[in-house]
Amino acid sequence: MDKYQEPLDTIFHALADPTRRAVVQRLVEGPAPVKELAAPYDMALPSFMKHIGVLESAGLIASQKQGRVRTCTLNPGKLAAAEKWFEEQRASWASRFDNLDNLLTSLQGETDET
Amino acid sequence: MDKYQEPLDTIFHALADPTRRAVVQRLVEGPAPVKELAAPYDMALPSFMKHIGVLESAGLIASQKQGRVRTCTLNPGKLAAAEKWFEEQRASWASRFDNLDNLLTSLQGETDET
DNA sequence: TTGATACTTATCCATGCGGCTAACTATAGT
DNA sequence: ACTATAGTTAGCCGCATGGATAAGTATCAA
Secondary structure, X not given: OOOOOOHHHHHHHHHOOHHHHHHHHHHOOOOEEHHHHHOOOOOOHHHHHHHHHHHXXXXXXXXXXXXXXXXXXXOHHXXXXXXXXXXXXXXXXXXXXXXXXXXXXXXXXXXXXX | OOOOOOHHHHHHHHHOOHHHHHHHHHHOOXXXXXXXXXXXXOOOHHHHHHHHHHHHHOOOEEEEEEOOEEEEEEOHHHXXXXXXXXXXXXXXXXXXXXXXXXXXXXXXXXXXXX
16 A cells, blocks of 8 residues: 655655764765765664664665675765755745735735734 | 654655645745635545645745635745755765765775675 | 634544563574 | 684664544634
8 A cells, every 4th residue: 555655755855864873974975885874873783773774775775795795885876856945935936926926915015914 | 651753754754745745836926815726636625635734844935824714835944954965965975074084985895886 | 892813722532652571583603 | 624704684672753543722704
């Protein structure tokens, strides 16, 4: 019964956690093995791996195993996709008075507040 | 026993839901009463109000009641705060080869892959 | 003043999330 | 071969989330 999840849902959900954001911030500097990524956190490894899993299934990072070491790398494209959403909103916000009707309605709203 | 929540946690969490993102996209065009915002969704009003509550406590929107009508307005500042995080990551990503050590380590990583 | 409108409050429910431990697997080093 | 390392798998737990319904409140319109 899985409901369809939009890409932005999983991306934003992945970023709504300080540990996961910090991992992204670390990977932005370059690839790193799981062990190194996990080191700063007072958390059991399986718990940490779940975070990696969330980031990976959101497409924000990729990982591959070499011997016993799994190395994670950032996928900046997904980061860009999320950023794009904000840009779009900003664009709409900037043009919210583009047509005169909107402007007039807004002005009326302001003067109605007596 | 609430754990301290960082602002970005609540902002990203608020945006990790298609209904809430759509509300933001609507409010970017200008303020609107709850009833109008809720109209497109096949959802009970109390459920919808929870989404409004999430957006509001994340600081993404504000609302005030006039008579029986509660009007919501966007707070573009919080949107900008989230966007800023992406810009920071992008900046780090762009400068990841700024010092020579990083570059060399990376090149070595590439050639090791035989 | 009666009724409709626009929320609001209270309560419930299933699922998902973030953490844990314990036990297992596979590789590297000695 | 043995041991340490680096993940992995499996299962458990408590709380938050996203939905629902039912009933209450306050305001506006006739």
